[in-house]
Amino acid sequence: MMIRKIAFLTIILILFILGCKQENDKKTSEEPLKEIIQDSSKTAKAIPEVNEVIAEEFKLNEENSIQFFFDYQKGLKENKVKLTTSMGSFTVQLYDNVPYHKANFIYLTRKGYFDGTQFHRIVKDFIIQGGNADDDETADKRRKLGRYLLPPDTRKGYKHHRGTLSMPSSEINNPHKLASPYEFFIVVTKPGSYHLDGGFTPFGKVIEGMDVVDKINKVQVGKGDWPSKNVYIEKAEVIQ
Template sequence: MRSKTFLYSLFFVMAMVVGCKDNPKKPETPSNTSTKEKDSTIIVEEEKPKEEEFKLTEDNAIDFFFDYQKNLKENKVRITTKFGSFVIQLYDNVPYHKANFIYLTKKGYFDQTQFHRVVKDFIIQGGNSDDERTAKKRREIGRYLLPPDTRKGYKHHRGTVSMPSSEIDNPHMLASPYEFFIVVTDPGSYHLDGDFTPFGKVIEGMDVVDEINRQPVGKGDWPSQNIYITKAEIVD
């Protein structure tokens, strides 16, 4: 009887040993091991480097506007102010200056710039501002000048739109592309011929131009009250 009991006990111990081998201990690891392993298999797509935004420079401006004007059909721009609006027609045979004005209009550059210089019975000059947003727009578009184009036979009659030269050391009278002036003098200011580039004329709303020219000014011909271009837009 004892031998049978001994055999039963022996079989029970052996069964326990085998059971322990079949059920090994789970490894002691943090509960988020599987998550980490899964996370490590996620493929992270690398961000593609952003393409540099195009900016105009003195090196690329002429080539750019040469190509830009090839298929350019627009030639009218409406300028709106608190005094009303007027329409400028651009000359087709002054291609770089025309293309520049259309390009800046489409970029929204002139919006919220000012007629910052008003000389009585002479000119109104626009396209500048002492606001930081205007300086920011210029930085984004680029820094460049345009060559004069004074041999197309256009004179500075009343209503002529022309481009001032840059204020920097500028013996070749290169034009400041962000600004423009409109002749108010009747019949014109012909002493400007040959030095500045006429590239368009006012065909509607000259009374608005005259009203701007009548506004009081302070030091440096800057209007006493800011005169904003609220909108510049292409006219079909």
């Protein structure tokens, strides 16, 4: 009887010891798991939001340019631009009732497009033409801004008087005389070059610094009417 009792107590003791060991093993195995979950949470907070959307860079094209400039010109009160060149500065005033061309010129000015471009075509006693350059930077600017043309707006009664700011037509297949938006020309002929009326769009005039325009028109030119020495537009800025 005594032997059975001792055997029974021994079994109970063994079961108790095994139970304690299993409980300790369970706690030991859970602690690393808990630490891993916490670390993962910390790491997750350090990772940027994956749903952040990078806005696609806006570019003008044949489909969106007219609507864009229609909206852009609404409430556009500024109508003067000062162009500082390597030969001096002059100021142009843009016509409010030629809205697309005015808006285009203001937009490109604010985008810094004209800065660093040149008066690349100079015809004696006729015009100076600017807005282009023979460098990669100007081409890159055009690619970023977009490829588009502007419709002519020749029925507002403006003529190509001396000092008139007007738009050249694109050289691309262009029977409708669509304007090249990145370039402009200024008439220096006295009293004007009226044979241009109806074919090109006057959209402003020089109101200050016409003497600088005349000085640019007198520089020596080479083949293709390109100046022998580059004449730069160093800065174009919208002014009140």
